[in-house]
Amino acid sequence: MTDKKENLTIHINQEWCKGCGICVAFCPKKVLAIGENGKSTMIDPDNCIKCGMCQMRCPDFAIFLGGSDS
Amino acid sequence: MNHPLAESYFRMDKLPHIWCPGCSHGIIMASIARAIDRLGLDKDNVCIVSGIGCSSRAPGYMDFNTLHTTHGRALAFATGVKLANPKLEVIVISGDGDLSAIGGNHLIHAARRNIGLTTICFNNNIYGMTGGQYSPTTPTGDKATTAPYGNIDKPFDITKLAIGAGATYAAKVTAFHVTQMDKYIESAIAHKGFSLVEAIAVCPTYYGRKNRKGSAVEMMTWLKDHYIDFKVAEKLPPEKREGKELMGEFINVDAPEYTALYDALIDRLKD
Incomplete structure (x- = not known):
């Protein structure tokens, strides 16, 4: 949890995502969307500010910032 | 990789939880775990106690000492735990119905005694688990399974109720305002004496559907647009305060804590 911001990336556990859309609606950079499978999906990783x-x-613990190596 | 907070503080074999899509309860539950993490508390020194209801499922998911008790009685069980071992950080998770209807008397007396318990109320304005009956916090005029033509009751303000009964820490926040929620829950746990954080939650399935409030996102947007800190509201002209709901840290004062008074009494009688 103490990793530097640049080493972090968004991880989405689609098995746990219930597709409520809260992460998509309140993302300040609008980098997420609900995909065809009804789950949260990263659509614009370059503009994610990792806030x-x-x-x-x-x-649902379905989306989080974590190390980019996995 | 797994969610770091979930892996550290939750029973991974019990996740994902069964709360509905967009239900705020998972947001508040995670905020409690973040507060515990920031305070650096030993997991074995934390006890989470709940009653009955949707919110009261939380201790089943949380990897601490946990008690899932009877309806409305979480504070009564927690009082026993705290008196038996005052060193434990005892955190009560209770819904609006559990805390202010079935357990209303336990709430006012725990607050009156100023016993060192932290109560987090998951207030979604309805009894979700049993099918959407109105609760003591359902707004007047709103619909519920048991109020198909609109609720004629006047709702409780749980934060004010706790302050009136003697709580020495009380804050209100919403599931949208997560940064403030983390801060208030952390302060509430660190506080010596009875503390309450009323977390306004959305129930898209029952309260939302019965009252045509739209999706979870629309309900969260309503919280975002209508809740303001009371300190900010005080500086606003009356026309801008209209229709706003107030949140914030309403009381934070020091007063003698109950288990300390009890221990002092025992010590005095030993001499």
Whole structure:
């Protein structure tokens, strides 16, 4: 949890995502969308500022910032 | 890789939880775990106690000492735990119905005693688990399974109720305002004495559907647009305060804590 921001990337656990759309609606950079499978999907990784608001508002532990190596 | 917070503080074999899509309860539950993490508490020194209801499922998911008790009685069980071992950080998770209807008396007396418990109320304005009956926080005029023509009751303000009964820490926040929620829950846990954080939650399935409030996102947007900090509201002209709901840290004062008074009494009688 103490990794530097540049080493972090958004991880989405689609098995846990219930497709509520909260992360998509309140992302300040609008880099997420609900995909064809009804789950949250990253559509614009270059513009993600890694603020972590999606992680904080996700009710399902389905989206989070983590190390980019996995 | 797995969600770091979930892996550290939750029972991974019990996740994903069964709350509905967009239900705020997962947001508040995660905020409690973040607060515990920031305070650096030993997991074995934390006890989470709940009653019955959607919110009261939380201790099943949380990897601490946990008690899932009877309807409305979470504070009564928690009082016993705290008196038996005052060193434990005892955190009560209770819904609006569980805390203010079935357990209303336990709430006012725990607050009156100023016992060192932290109560987090998941207030979604309805009994979700049993099928959408109105609760003591359902707004007047709103619909519920048991109020098909609109609720004629006047709702409780749980934060004000706790302050009136003697709580020495009380804050209100919403599931949208997660940064403030983290801060208030952390302060509430660190506070010596009875503390309450009323977390306004959305229930898209029952309260939302019955009252045509739209999706979880629309309900969260309503919280974003209508709740303001009371300190900000005080500086606004009356026309801008109209229709706004107030949140914030309403009380944070020091007063003698109950288990400390009890221990002092025992010590005095030993002499």
